[in-house]
Amino acid sequence: MSNDILVLAENPGGELADTTFELLGKAKELASSLGGQVIAALFGTPELAQNLGAADVVITMEHPSLAHYNPEAYEKALTKVVQERQPRLVLLATTTLGLDLAAALSVTWDAPLVSYVVGLDIEGSTIVATAQIYGGKLMAETAIEADKGICTVIAGSFSADLGKSTGSPNIEQMDPPSELDNEKISCVNLSRPEAGGIDITTADMLVSVGRGIQSEDNLEIVQELADAMGVPLSSSRPIIDQGWLPKPHQVGKSGLKVKPKVYLMFGISGAPEHLEGMRDAELIIACNTDESAPIFDVAHYGTTVDLFDLVPALVDKVQG
């Protein structure tokens, strides 16, 4: 076993994800205190290796099955990389790739996994991962006592700056595993959102609504407020999954990242997946009847007044 930290570089849309740089930055810090190297694994897009200057080594691998994300091919590829390099720790982000691969790797490489990680420290020779569970309501401090481990890290937990540092890593091309030619999964189509329609990412202000609104009929009152204020209505994921608003309205991990001047939110608890999409807004004002809702740790201003009282009061005042 080495003291190396291995980061899976994510490139699902052909570009490196922000989280990759966050992980590289943390990996650099951990590797330097353990006396190991930072290794980045990059599948399918070798031309992106030059952007991974924060790593000491970039391992590239190419194969038709790795051209786009394929859970099975990636799992086999990543398993080969970790079996050959035996890193101390593998870091992935809590993205679709992370949710898809980390637990599988924990089986194929027989290593413990901590997910939803927001903090990583080293105590002696033990890696201590702090994870955010129960939708951000509790933290779990977890020791990885084995000599290897895997963590999936919540986006935004570490700064990307250090991970963007430039350098000249050794680029090593690794052959794909031989079992990569008989996949039971094949990627048949990749789609991106259609242009046109509402764009919540360019608005100065958003009124945003979550499950606290209770029903589709009630959505009318927040729509009225958004209209009175002349701003778009956005929402958390459950509102989209219920079919109450179309997908381009969704803020968060699997929706859109927004950075308005004002984000005025009603009935959203502040789960990590939602925060990922809005925590950089300049002014966050949250209405939630639960005073212990995690959103109040992130919002600048908050109120526990019932949204069904507050929204009509706001509408009255805005309409004058």
Added chain:
Amino acid sequence: MHIIVPMKQIPDLVEELEVDSEGTDIDREYLKFVSNEYDEQALEEALLIKESTGAEITVVGLDEEDIDQTLYTAIAKGADKAVKLTGTGDGWVDTHTRADILASWLSGQSFDLILTGVQAVDDLDGQLATLLGARLGIPHAAVVVEVQPKDDKVTVRQEFSAGMAIEQEISLPAIVGIQAARQAPRYAPITRIRQAMQSGGLEEVAANTESAGSGLSIRRLYLPEKAGHAEMIDGSPEDVADKILELIRSKGLLK
């Protein structure tokens, strides 16, 4: 086609979570437990497939607080069979152990597709769909929002950030972690749930709980130390509305 949907109980997050005296688990005594919302999405997707292909659905759960309610509700919604795996203890079952328990039971079952929730809020050591997929050695994909069966395959739509999606074609048998079904989970009328409970029929099977576990040791479970806290605005809805509008105007908006 036979679809198996593993279902799990999680604490209702609407309630206050308290840490027990040992500081490593939540205090379960007065907590309310509910069905994991993503498992409900998985069940809905299974029901939609049943409607279009006549598939048969089995739901399975570990013997956890109020699991009977969840399993009977699944029957009331249209699942054909429900199985409860008993002897799994009262506390938290980590996902590695859960995957081993399920894998052991599944080894005696024939199935084409396993649909489960993409995650549960207490999946500290990983998510079930991929863990179980790797354990069973069958293809798996998570964060899926649509499953369309075709012959001996399914096409699934896997979601990425910023609206990107990839369709993957997967040979059966396979396991898929569902983020959201094609439509919101249906409601089961109370009368049907009661009927299901009265007719019983929950199959109880002793679980094989042999497992190496997660390999993690939880040292401390604690409430987040707040890096900051929102400044709270109190008062009547009118007062709060005034203050909010003042804040928005201070940003040069709304004039």
